[in-house]
Amino acid sequence: MTRDNVPAPVQPPDPAPVPQQPAVSAGLPAAIGQGAAQGAARWITDRLVDKFLTNPPDWLRALWHALPKPWE
Numbered sequence: 001m002t003r004d005n006v007p008a009p010v011q012p013p014d015p016a017p018v019p020q021q022p023a024v025s026a027g028l029p030a031a032i033g034q035g036a037a038q039g040a041a042r043w044i045t046d047r048l049v050d051k052f053l054t055n056p057p058d059w060l061r062a063l064w065h066a067l068p069k070p071w072e
Helices: 028-054 058-066
Strands: none
16 A cells, blocks of 8 residues: 555544633622612512502502402
8 A cells, every 4th residue: 555545544623612610709790789679679669568558548549449359
């Protein structure tokens, strides 16, 4: 056999790079922002419930009594 007839060695393709895991603290600012938003929403909801359910305004009371009751 001559050197021209020898097939060239085939090299396997390079493996795909391993995806890097984000650092533990990478999502910390987003988590803080999300926690702050949830806390603010909870605070607003609590104030609205306190205000409207313990002593609702007349228009809300009238609207509630005007709506059809599904259990009737």
